[in-house]
Amino acid sequence: MSFASTLPKSSLSTLKGLLPFLAPYKREFLLAGIALLVAAGATLAIPYAFRQMIDLGFGATGSKSIRHVNTYFLALFGVACILAIATAARFYMVSWLGERVTADIRGAVYWHVVRQSPQFFETTQSGEVLSRLTTDTTLIQAVVGTSISMALRNTLLFMGGLVMLFVTSIKLSSIIIVLLAAVVLPIVFFGRRVRKLSRDSQDRIADASAMAGEILNAIPTVQAFTHEGMESGRFTDSVESAFNTAMARIRARSMLTLAAIFLVFGAIVFVLWLGAQAVMGGRMTGGELAQFILYAVIVAGAIGALSEVLGEAQRAAGATERLLELMAVRSPIQSPELAQVLPARSHNGATLVLQEITFHYPSRPLTASLCRLSLVVQPGETVAVVGPSGAGKTTLFQLLLRFYDPQHGLITLDGVDIRQLDLHDLRAAIGIVPQDTVIFSANALENIRYGRIDATDAEVITAAKMAAAHEFIENLPQGYLSFLGERGVRLSGGQRQRIAIARALLKNPPLLLLDEATSALDAESERLVQRALEAAMAGRTTLVIAHRLATVQRADRIVVMENGEIVEVGTHASLIALGGIYANLAALQFHTPG
Known part of the structure; x- marks a missing residue:
């Protein structure tokens, strides 16, 4: 037990x-x-x-x-x-x-x-x-x-x-x-x-x-x-x-x-x-x-x-x-009894602020996954988060969704401490495309509609087109009504990921989290999805985690993490010129001198 x-x-x-x-x-x-x-x-x-x-x-x-x-x-x-x-x-x-x-x-x-x-x-x-x-x-x-x-x-x-x-x-x-x-x-x-x-x-x-x-x-x-x-x-x-x-x-x-x-x-x-x-x-x-x-x-x-x-x-x-x-068993993550309400959504997305965040996973109390991390993301800004495996990138997303609370520090969304928000209100304001895509035992239409249950069929199809998923769904035996199998076994990895992207786009949140959103795509699909994601990022704040640096070069800022800390911040060009961790990662992927 x-x-x-x-x-x-x-x-x-x-x-x-x-x-x-x-x-x-x-x-x-x-x-x-x-x-x-x-x-x-x-x-x-x-x-x-x-x-x-x-x-x-x-x-x-x-x-x-x-x-x-x-x-x-x-x-x-x-x-x-x-x-x-x-x-x-x-x-x-x-x-x-x-x-x-x-x-x-x-x-x-x-x-x-x-x-x-x-x-x-x-x-x-x-x-x-x-x-x-x-x-x-x-x-x-x-x-x-x-x-x-x-x-x-x-x-x-x-x-x-x-x-x-x-x-x-x-x-x-x-x-x-x-x-x-x-x-x-x-x-x-x-x-x-x-x-x-x-x-x-x-x-x-x-x-x-x-x-x-x-x-x-x-x-x-x-x-x-x-x-x-x-x-x-x-x-x-x-x-x-x-x-x-x-x-x-x-x-x-x-x-x-x-x-x-x-x-x-x-x-x-x-x-x-x-x-x-x-x-x-x-x-x-x-x-x-x-x-x-x-x-x-x-x-x-x-x-x-x-x-x-x-x-x-x-x-x-x-x-x-x-x-x-x-x-x-009681979850340590609970909605407050008197929850605050997020201000009315602006046309440019949400303001996200992290102040001195320190976090240890409950199962690893002696190891800090994040250490004194501070970051301000402005409305409409696209920030890429890169770094070696284990740097704390995915942990950051889990804290934003309040799957865990940090032991120290404060996270605010549009000026409101996320611990003072109702969990449903907080998570309704965030869309995520996870690295491990989840596909349910249902048809393609319902899998995408999971992003917003009350969406019409036309809205689902529009989201699928934005995620470059419409064409392959139409080619399935029953189109959007095709059963995708348990955990999406009838789809390729890239197809599953595009379903997940369509689901997040249908939700239309002010804050979008992309965790290796294009990692399972081939070059052609990645190009299509990247174009769709760029359109989807307009009018919202976006955080992108990526190991493939080609997908983050056009970000407004790139944040480099190592051992749970932010060690470098800048654009692709400025970080290459800096000659630090990002430049080394770029040299490995692009075969350019770092």
Whole structure:
């Protein structure tokens, strides 16, 4: 587990964490409870009807006997009808509740996860989160949709049956209660062990899921290095670990069931033997013994069912604990309670100011990614950021989008501290073309429209034309309606990047961030996109990260970074004349003396 647990791990009290998800459905729970009470009452009425039928029907003679038998059989059938209707209603309501609450939990967990900062995903595997969304919520569904109802039903049957046992025979009931008390200790002992093993089992499943997700996302690399066998072996080992842990849980649950049923029915058989002696001695009627037997069966069955439900509840408690741990994680990046508003957008773009920015990634607290960095970008200005890998260029963009907050320093957009802006307002003012292009499993039209959900088809097509993407999209089998495949596998790298550029242009933000926006393009596409980007930069402030210096030569200013600091600022010509880091980079790329 990668995030710290803040919850108790010793009892079923963890299931209380589900109460906020159950609370909106009080009416449905009430209806299910009514059906549950009626069904339990009908079940408890059956043994009494049998007693009356035996003592007053079979025990009588002549027409009176026939009349009693007919009456009680008719009554028994009526009770069965009520039981059938109430049971069906209970099943429907609790099944609906299980599905509804599970859907709510999945939605809440996903809503919570997608709002976490990148810091969360530095230490948490996506497969682990997916395991919680699927496997863990399925266990909770079983509890809400079945186990809670079964627990309440069998608790009512146990209590009602116990009362009726005492009504039938105080002596026999007292004996059976003493014997049944001995069942509690093994159930409690094994129940705790099952809960611990249930959590371990879910952790192992999550590990296997995380591993599978990671490898499936890297299949081309796995196959290129011919490691299919090795990765299959690793996954098999992980699955076997999950299997062995699950078998330990199953063995513990089997022992729990064995102990409960053996002890319960052993006690009941002994007491029934005493009852048979009482009937033969004339101290009890046959109908009373039959009634006692049926109520004893109901009580024993209820205890056995409760032991099964307890096992399911133990597993669900582990799943709930894991989900609540996930829900308890709070992103360090939050919108302020009283957010400020950006001033009205000017025609020249935004003013960006960075003052003495120092930043360490949470996972690397001893290494400064940015150190005392200061920069002022005027409205409409295009600033290129260059430097060797690891200089802090991409980190700068992540701070501007407020994926992280710097430990020291201030960033303002149009004079407003970005920490005082609502996150959606801040990010709505920024368009980005990332180095690692993300394409969703949708068609080309919807992938570009991701930049602005309310954009019309005509606006999407216009953005595609500006990004030099229109022509290749039109040549796809269904044009803009062509499905691009998971992660855009049906497109080339350059085509994916042009889709991303079109998405950013459609958003039409005052501040545009280009992170290696043309790195995956061939020479012809780069020329087309560069021309489109130049047109798109008009009327907005633009920051460009590029290793290929040919793409930044026409920038208003070039900022050179090294080791998280700005070491040179100027135009292409002035930096070449300076003979510093930029001149060396240019010499390597252009084969010119530096």
